[in-house]
Amino acid sequence: MPEPGAIRSLDEAAQANEFLIVDEFLQTLVAARALKTAFELGLIDRLAEQRSGSVEALGRALKLDGKGLRFLLDLLAANRVVEEHGGDVRLSRRFLQALRYRDLLELKLDFAGFSIGDFADRFTALIQNAGSFMGEARLFQLFDYRRCFEPSFDNYVRARHWMRITSTLTRYEGQACARAHDFSPYRRMLDVGGNSGEFALQLCRRNPALHATVFDLPLVCEIGMEHVLAEPEHARIAFFKGDIRNDPLPAGYDLIAFKSMLHDWPAQEARQFIDKAVRALEPGGTLLIFERAPLKVREATPPLSLLPHVLFFRSYRPFTDYVAELQGQELADISHQQIDLDMPFFIVTGRKPGRRGY
Amino acid sequence: MSATGPQPEKQSAAPAGRGPRWDDSALQTHHGRLATATSTSTEIVVNVGTTHSDSPASAISVRLLARIAMTPLTAKRLHDMLGRLIPPQEAGGPRATGNG
Numbered sequence: 001m002p003e004p005g006a007i008r009s010l011d012e013a014a015q016a017n018e019f020l021i022v023d024e025f026l027q028t029l030v031a032a033r034a035l036k037t038a039f040e041l042g043l044i045d046r047l048a049e050q051r052s053g054s055v056e057a058l059g060r061a062l063k064l065d066g067k068g069l070r071f072l073l074d075l076l077a078a079n080r081v082v083e084e085h086g087g088d089v090r091l092s093r094r095f096l097q098a099l100r101y102r103d104l105l106e107l108k109l110d111f112a113g114f115s116i117g118d119f120a121d122r123f124t125a126l127i128q129n130a131g132s133f134m135g136e137a138r139l140f141q142l143f144d145y146r147r148c149f150e151p152s153f154d155n156y157v158r159a160r161h162w163m164r165i166t167s168t169l170t171r172y173e174g175q176a177c178a179r180a181h182d183f184s185p186y187r188r189m190l191d192v193g194g195n196s197g198e199f200a201l202q203l204c205r206r207n208p209a210l211h212a213t214v215f216d217l218p219l220v221c222e223i224g225m226e227h228v229l230a231e232p233e234h235a236r237i238a239f240f241k242g243d244i245r246n247d248p249l250p251a252g253y254d255l256i257a258f259k260s261m262l263h264d265w266p267a268q269e270a271r272q273f274i275d276k277a278v279r280a281l282e283p284g285g286t287l288l289i290f291e292r293a294p295l296k297v298r299e300a301t302p303p304l305s306l307l308p309h310v311l312f313f314r315s316y317r318p319f320t321d322y323v324a325e326l327q328g329q330e331l332a333d334i335s336h337q338q339i340d341l342d343m344p345f346f347i348v349t350g351r352k353p354g355r356r357g358y
Numbered sequence: 359m360s361a362t363g364p365q366p367e368k369q370s371a372a373p374a375g376r377g378p379r380w381d382d383s384a385l386q387t388h389h390g391r392l393a394t395a396t397s398t399s400t401e402i403v404v405n406v407g408t409t410h411s412d413s414p415a416s417a418i419s420v421r422l423l424a425r426i427a428m429t430p431l432t433a434k435r436l437h438d439m440l441g442r443l444i445p446p447q448e449a450g451g452p453r454a455t456g457n458g
Binding site for chain 2: 213221225226227228229230234235237238239240241250
């Protein structure tokens with residue numbers, strides 16, 4: 001991680017995956033909860049706007065009693081969110097750097113907070129009986145794809161809730177993928193399970209010649225269309241409503257991508273999806289899998305920020321599983337690349353034999 | 359999509375000297391199927407768009423029709439009006455007027 005002040009531009013910051021800095025402030029439950037309270041009370045906004053303030057002035061502005069504010073500030077100071085000098089409170093330089101990724105920081109706070117109950121109450125079930133855990137866990141109810149067909153308002157609100165999570169994570173993970181793989185040769189991309197179109201958006205933004213189609217469930221596509229509407233790249237991103245379990249994939253793409261999608265499905269379904277994608281892919285085209293790898297919990301206890309992914313631990317496969325699938329599909333030039341973000345990721349690619357016809 | 363305008367200047371039927379006189383010479387009417395909003399510290403921006411598909415079985419593309427920026431106060435009033443208009447609409451009942 002670069003030293004504070006070492007990063008000169010947002011582009012350089014992105015290259016260094018500087019957004020990972022947000023995890024420094026989300027290590028433990030107490031630290032993260034104190035930070036969330038600071039957001040909820042408007043303390044972070046006030047300090048960000050006014051640079052600094054006395055404890056007394058903060059107490060008056062936020063309508064907090066001295067003891068409560070003191071306790072909160074001490075927790076925030078222990079987490080290096082704030083610093084105090086001569087009675088003045090200010091945000092630390094390091095936290096101000098993290099605040100550049102506020103959407104990610106707040107999303108991770110919310111997502112981890114949402115997962116705490118499942119971890120605290122049902123971790124034994126997760127270890128002992130995955131089926132029973134999945135039936136009871138709030139986390140799995142949140143990502144209930146069965147409610148992504150009917151366009152009722154209730155379904156819309158639910159889908160938008162979890163799509164905020166996936167879109168925000170993808171905004172940053174997608175940039176890391178775009179830096180690790182050269183997308184410039186591709187012209188037409190199909191993003192299977194492409195969700196809000198955020199991954200397609202990141203790639204189109206960096207590759208002006210690229211056009212993308214997002215294939216996903218009907219309601220997901222509806223929300224995705226809203227997601228990209230205001231973006232300059234919206235004219236290059238289309239949506240195709242379908243259910244990969246039952247519908248054929250559209251043809252005519254030189255790149256078909258799966259981003260953090262295959263781990264949601266058992267091995268047999270994942271294999272079928274890959275098979276479908278290979279059949280739809282243009283000869284000479286590339287199949288790309290960008291996925292989460294298993295957590296390395298033996299090396300270090302995961303921080304609170306990774307709690308949702310701890311609950312999904314059964315879903316993550318090693319890259320070798322996907323390499324074997326692509327070999328079974330007789331793809332050529334199969335390669336893999338590991339990317340360390342807040343957790344391990346990998347990119348696996350393979351080329352469909354034949355000449356490019358575009 | 360259907361859009362109308364710019365039209366020759368015309369004014370509302372309100373009698374002269376009573377009520378506002380609307381200059382709608384720059385008016386455009388869009389039938390938006392998508393609407394989103396974003397905000398900055400000084401304004402709320404509403405984006406209105408539509409979708410297009412060559413056939414029911416082909417990919418759907420998105421088209422931005424209009425972007426309207428307004429002050430937070432105007433947005434708050436619009437929000438209030440929409441809040442009053444939508445429930446009767448969903449219930450199939452009569453629509454309240456914007457100022458009702």
